[in-house]
Amino acid sequence: MRSFTKHDLVQLLARAHDVIQSPANFSAALIAEVQADLASVQEHLETQEVPWSLDIHVGHIDHQAGFNFYAGLSRAALMAQMAVHCREWWQAINVETDPRTLSDEATVLTYFNHHPEEYFATECISIDGHEMSDEPVIETSRLLVLSTFHLRQTTAAALEIAAKLPPEARLLTIGDTGWGFLAITPPTDRLAQIDIPADLRSALTFASVRGCQGLLFDRDAPAVDTLATFDW
Incomplete structure (x- = not known):
């Protein structure tokens, strides 16, 4: 395909x-x-621009204090934003209808049809998509960077040893960078079958569920709140 x-x-x-x-x-x-x-299709969407055009609905409101600008992926989304302004200032027009009973579109049209000094305009802009390239797809991967403080000292020491083993003797594809470790993230189902420390499993799972094929432990990287940290 x-x-x-x-x-x-x-x-x-x-x-x-x-x-x-x-x-x-x-x-x-x-x-x-x-x-x-x-x-x-997944490979194409991950590595290239989506080849389809995109319609953007834009609008602005001209009022006494200046301009408000809005944008949405549909006219309904655009009208929902503009209707917020109209309902907020509904008392400025002489209309008894409760705007909460009107649709967003009707609210906007009623408001500006009765307001003597405010105006609005909308437009649909079509952005052309990129043409499909005949060039070979270049394989790319996502890399997550985490602090080494998400590893226990004993785990880090075990990774140093594992990085020196022959590839076929390692439970994980791991390398020592000098400032931490670089690991290839196994699929989540395989992670459950590998006998590794819980702190390392948590970090690899954190990367895997976010679609990252690699995990770099770096001593200079910031820690994240959702993973445990260890002082060493």
Whole structure:
């Protein structure tokens, strides 16, 4: 699936839905084809710009104190923002209708149709998407950086030893950077099967669930509140 349109993606998601819902109705070859297409789309979306155009709805309100500017991905979202101003200053117009009973669109239109000195304007701007590139996709990875203080001293010492072992003898792909350690993040399901200290498992899980393929422990990196820290 070298290139794809928005329609292609919708069709693929529909196929994937059918396979997940009733896998027994599909051959192993077809399931493998859907999996391959999903992987291809995921790789493209992670490494390249989305190739579809995007509509941005923008608007502004001209009032006595200046201008207010708004933007949304739909007209409804834009009107919801602009309606906040209209409801706040509803008493400035001679309309008895409670604005809370009106839709956002009706609130905005009613307000400015009756206000003698305020004006508004809206516009839909279409931003062209990037064309699909024929260049080979360059593989990239996400790297999470954590403080070494999220490791116990005994764990750090064990990692120093592990980094010197032959690759086939290591439980993890790990390297000593001189200022900490660089680890390849295993998938979350495999993490549960590896016999490693709890502090290291917590940090690797923290990275894995955030879609990071690598974890760099650096003594100069800041600590995060959601992981335990250790003084050493």
